[in-house]
Amino acid sequence: DSGVTQTPKHLITATGQRVTLRCSPRSGDLSVYWYQQSLDQGLQFLIQYYNGEERAKGNILERFSAQQFPDLHSELNLSSLELGDSALYFCASSVGGVGNYEQYFGPGTRLTVT
Amino acid sequence: DAKTTQPPSMDCAEGRAANLPCNHSTISGNEYVYWYRQIHSQGPQYIIHGLKNNETNEMASLIITEDRKSSTLILPHATLRDTAVYYCIVRFGVSWGTGNQFYFGTGTSLTVIP
Numbered sequence: 001d002s003g004v005t006q007t008p009k010h011l012i013t014a015t016g017q018r019v020t021l022r023c024s025p026r027s028g029d030l031s032v033y034w035y036q037q038s039l040d041q042g043l044q045f046l047i048q049y050y051n052g053e054e055r056a057k058g059n060i061l062e063r064f065s066a067q068q069f070p071d072l073h074s075e076l077n078l079s080s081l082e083l084g085d086s087a088l089y090f091c092a093s094s095v096g097g098v099g100n101y102e103q104y105f106g107p108g109t110r111l112t113v114t
Numbered sequence: 115d116a117k118t119t120q121p122p123s124m125d126c127a128e129g130r131a132a133n134l135p136c137n138h139s140t141i142s143g144n145e146y147v148y149w150y151r152q153i154h155s156q157g158p159q160y161i162i163h164g165l166k167n168n169e170t171n172e173m174a175s176l177i178i179t180e181d182r183k184s185s186t187l188i189l190p191h192a193t194l195r196d197t198a199v200y201y202c203i204v205r206f207g208v209s210w211g212t213g214n215q216f217y218f219g220t221g222t223s224l225t226v227i228p
Contacts, residue, residue, distance in 0.1 A: 002157065033215055043158070043201075043218035056215055090157050102148070103216065105157030 003027065004106035006091050012112045018079040021109045025072055025093030031055070032074040033094075033103060034066055038087035049074055081113045118202045123223045126196075132189040134222050136202030139183045146205055147178060148216065149187045151198040158201065158218070161187065192226045199223050 003026035013019055025032050034046040036059075045058035049068035060066075063081075068074045078085060088110050092103040119137040126132040138147065148163040162169055162176045164185075169176045175188040189196055201221040 002159070004157070035218075042220060043152075045215040045217065048215055058215060088155060092157075102160040102163060104160060107157050108155070110155075 002104040002106060004091060004093050004104050006089075006106040006109050008109060009107070010110050010112075012114065013081060014114055015081055015083060017081050017113075018077065019081065019111065021076040021078070021089050021091075021111075023074045023076070023091030023093075023106060025074070025091075026104055029093035029095050029104070030072065031094045031096060031101075031103075032068055032072070033092040034060075034074070034076050035090045035092065035105075036087050037090065037108075038084075041087075043090070046076070078111070083113050086111055086113045118204055118219055120200070120202050120219065120222045122220065123225070125225050125227055126189075126192045128194060128226050128228050129191055132192040132196065132224060132226070134187040134189075134200050134202075134224065135184065136186070137184045138202070138204045141182050141204050143182075147176065147185050148203040148205060149174070149176065150201045150203065150216075150218075151196075152201070152221075153195075153198040161200075192224075194226050194228065197224060197226045 005024045007022045031050045033048045037043045046060040047066050048056040052068050063079050066076045088108045090105050090108045092105045094101040094103045146165050149161040150158040152158045162174050164176045178185045199221040201218050203216050
């Protein structure tokens with residue numbers, strides 16, 4: 001158990017819909033990262049937040065957005081969903097925002113868009 | 115981030131040492147080597163990381179060559195539960211401008227055989 005929690009575990013929704021994925025980092029960690037893993041793309045970095053502020057963006061679509069709240073949990077919002085958005089979404093956390101800190105990953109949310 | 119090259123798959127007999135190689139010939143002086151593994155569709159699990167000295171923890175050992183162009187992850191006594199995809203990642207000593215994310219490649223699929 002990494003200490004990072006993600007909800008829900010599974011999500012099935014239809015094209016065009018909007019969903020919210022939630023992540024709680026390990027106690028004491030200030031950074032949260034979101035990654036997407038699909039069959040054809042592997043693990044792709046989406047976005048990083050540190051202590052409530054966005055710090056880095058990766059391959060995140062404009063239809064996707066995220067935020068980190070004062071209690072440090074984070075939410076990833078996916079809108080206008082397409083079939084290709086079906087994937088595993090992982091959240092990770094680290095104690096620092098920049099530097100060589102290991103990241104600890106949650107169990108993921110499996111999103112299926114039908 | 116420096117690119118890494120790993121064999122796509124390897125087998126190892128249960129109880130024997132598993133030696134997973136990684137080439138990172140373009141690594142620069144301040145880039146760390148990280149190893150993660152992913153068991154089935156679970157969240158990636160941190161194993162170990164290092165800069166230039168060999169490192170050991172309760173899970174594994176990391177051997178980095180003197181020129182730092184390659185490294186080997188050693189699982190001393192492989193068990194069936196070590197069957198997973200192992201990712202070797204090298205990452206720059208990051209700054210706020212570049213973020214702290216990891217770039218995962220395709221990894222090595224290790225199968226531990228009874």
